[in-house]
Amino acid sequence: xxxxxxxxxxxxxxxxxxxxxxxxxxxxxxxxxxxxxxxxxxxxxxxxxxxxxxxxxxxxxxxxxxxxxxxxxxxxxxxxxxxxxxxxxxxxxxxxxxxxxxxxxxxxxxxxxxxxxxxxxxxxxxxxxxxxxxxxxxxxxxxxxxxxxxxxxxxxxxxxxxxxxxxxxxxxxxxxxxxxxxxxxxxxxxxxxxxxxxxxxxxxxxxxxxxxxxxxxxxxxxxxxxxxxxxxxxxxxxxxxxxxxxxxxxxxxxxxxxxxxxxxxxxxxxxxxxxxxxxxxxxxxxxxxxxxxxxxxxxxxxxxxxxxxxxxxxxxxxxxxxxx
Numbered sequence: 171x172x173x174x175x176x177x178x179x180x181x182x183x184x185x186x187x188x189x190x191x192x193x194x195x196x197x198x199x200x201x202x203x204x205x206x207x208x209x210x211x212x213x214x215x216x217x218x219x220x221x222x223x224x225x226x227x228x229x230x231x232x233x234x235x236x237x238x239x240x241x242x243x244x245x246x247x248x249x250x251x252x253x254x255x256x257x258x259x260x261x262x263x264x265x266x267x268x269x270x271x272x273x274x275x276x277x278x279x280x281x282x283x284x285x286x287x288x289x290x291x292x293x294x295x296x297x298x299x300x301x302x303x304x305x306x307x308x309x310x311x312x313x314x315x316x317x318x319x320x321x322x323x324x325x326x327x328x329x330x331x332x333x334x335x336x337x338x339x340x341x342x343x344x345x346x347x348x349x350x351x352x353x354x355x356x357x358x359x360x361x362x363x364x365x366x367x368x369x370x371x372x373x374x375x376x377x378x379x380x381x382x383x384x385x386x387x388x389x390x391x392x393x394x395x396x397x398x399x400x401x402x403x404x405x406x407x408x409x410x411x412x413x414x415x416x417x418x419x420x421x422x423x424x425x426x427x428x429x430x431x432x433x434x435x436x437x438x439x440x441x442x443x444x445x446x447x448x449x450x451x452x453x454x455x456x457x458x459x460x461x462x463x464x465x466x467x468x469x470x471x472x473x474x475x476x477x478x479x480x481x482x483x484x485x486x487x488x489x490x491x492x493x494x
């Protein structure tokens with residue numbers, strides 16, 4: 171009996187181990203694919219003036235782990251690379267592959283495209299509110315970071331729409347000439363805008379527009395995918411180096427600041443993020459006034475559907491985040 175039970179026990183354990191191994195590998199591949207897709211969505215958002223990549227990172231549930239992975243990159247290098255690599259590849263793919271498509275979508279269907287992103291933000295608000303509360307009692311002082319952040323995002327949208335020109339008319343031009351001054355412009359422009367990209371509610375593309383780097387960025391992206399002209403591709407790569415280094419420096423700098431705020435003022439920081447999200451919905455509608463919107467019954471119906479789709483995707487992403 172004892173021998174049989176031991177044999178049966180070892181057999182059961184080995185069977186369980188054999189059965190448990192494949193799901194772990196399969197789960198890792200699925201998780202990496204999900205992170206890659208989320209990175210694509212964040213990359214798409216980063217190239218749209220008025221839409222915040224940081225907001226979409228919150229929506230997709232990768233904001234908190236992204237900040238933690240950047241701040242503890244070398245302490246937990248293997249674990250962090252497994253997270254950052256698919257997200258980073260997805261982000262780059264989203265920027266490169268969808269830069270022209272998103273521009274075309276905003277030109278042809280600005281209301282529908284805008285409402286889709288608004289839906290993503292709206293669908294994520296309950297999740298962030300739950301994180302902000304998390305057993306903590308509400309205090310009136312939390313309304314201060316909420317209001318300040320919401321007002322700041324709306325103010326940036328007003329500046330973009332009414333003072334910095336029409337975003338819909340910005341197109342990628344010729345590649346910038348790499349003088350010493352241009353290298354500095356690309357580096358510090360990339361650094362400041364990348365810092366803004368990480369902050370929810372703040373549009374990195376808007377900051378690029380205000381710094382005069384946005385058109386250069388579009389030209390560089392266009393050059394990188396001009397495979398028929400290898401000379402142009404190589405020139406674009408050279409221009410992308412200072413811009414890319416600036417973006418990396420900006421992301422690490424702002425991640426350190428946000429990490430500090432989470433440690434010292436966690437609840438207040440979440441309410442600040444909540445303010446950024448709520449303000450970004452209004453800011454998005456303000457930004458859409460720069461586009462020629464035609465109100466038709468079919469167009470409005472499609473816009474409502476895209477809004478609902480955005481809310482549903484945000485909710486689905488939050489459910490995946492809870493399971494992870």
